[in-house]
Each structure stands twice: as C-alpha cells, then as structure tokens.
Amino acid sequence: DQQVKQNSPSLSVQEGRISILNCDYTNSMFDYFLWYKKYPAEGPTFLISISSIKDKNEDGRFTVFLNKSAKHLSLHIVPSQPGDSAVYFCAASARTSGTYKYIFGTGTRLKVLA
C-alpha cells in the first residue's frame, strides 16, 4: 500500500501565481515531512521540511503546511517562476534504529508557464 500519496501527477501554473502541491499520508508515526525538487536524470534537491509538531514552515518563496488531523501536507510556491518547473516529491520520515528513513510520494510534475 502507498503510505505517501501525491494525487496530482501534474500541475500547470502561470508565472507569478501561486503553485500548490499536495501530499497525503496514512501513517501517524511519521515525525518529519520533506519536499524535494527533481530534474530528469538528476538526484533530488532538498527544498524544505517540517516537523510533525509544527503546522507551518516558511523559507523564502516556499511554505509547507501540515494538517495532522487530515494527514495532509502542502507546498506553496509564491510567486512561481519558470525555473521552478520540475518534479516535486514529498517524503515522510520516521526515525528507525537511529536513522531517518524516507518514504516518497509518487511526485507531481510542475510546469510554470512564462
């Protein structure tokens, strides 16, 4: 079963507007949630994370919101720029034997139109 889901495989947004990417999870034991950006044939690049004890974290144009009761998180990018076009993965993390192991969502391809 898919513990972390990104139900929108793709999203198109006009430059300057807000991009909202969504992620749902099933396991209430996750203690961190992270967003990564990925270009084809490259490794993921860390964007922003949030602890399960918080409901919002902001870093520049990127804000992540966490709704624990709904087991839902979202990434807001504002304003969106053409360089933001990439695949975005959410990851849920649980500390196991001293390390944080990830479960990734299926990804959302964001296209920012100039």
Added chain:
Amino acid sequence: GAVVSQHPSWVICKSGTSVKIECRSLDFQATTMFWYRQFPKQSLMLMATSNEGSKATYEQGVEKDKFLINHASLTLSTLTVTSAHPEDSSFYICSVSTGRETQYFGPGTRLLVL
C-alpha cells in the same frame, strides 16, 4: 548540507554481467548512506541502508545477494548489481544521512542492461 557524487553517471552492460556503482560523500563523513531505485515515472523506492563498517540493511523484497552493498569508509559506499538482467535497468540514487532528518542525494546512475 552534504555534497554527494556518484560514478558512473550512466552505464550500459550485457545481461549476466555485474555492475558497480560508487557513491561518495565529498564533504561529510557519513556513517549512514541510503540506496534508492527509481523506475520511469515512478517514485523513489528505498532499497537498503548502508552502514559504515557493518552489514547493510535491506528493505523487504530487495535481494541482498543480487544488490551487494559495501560501505568500507566514511566517504564511500558501493552498490554492485550482480548478474544484471534487463529488469534491473533503472535509475539508482544514493543519499547521505547527516544524522538529522534531511538526506542529501547524489546525481544518480542510469543503468541499462541489454
């Protein structure tokens, strides 16, 4: 963060041969590294946790005798795909754990088995 490199970036091999992929942590001494695999248009799936100086921990469904992992130093982990077959063709990515919740990923290695 940590800077991570992988070598080779891509490799083509014949069915039945073995392929070694290197993952190097360039600026951080990593006791823990992870190996992931990504099939086209799918998520990143954790294959194993590589522990310096000890045996790797494999995820359910991953054959440890087929995917040999060696983590002999704090800066190098290797993944050897033994007796590769076309179904092993995939994008293999490693990451470095800094002990906190964020992992830093290498650029990935694309493997094509003919």
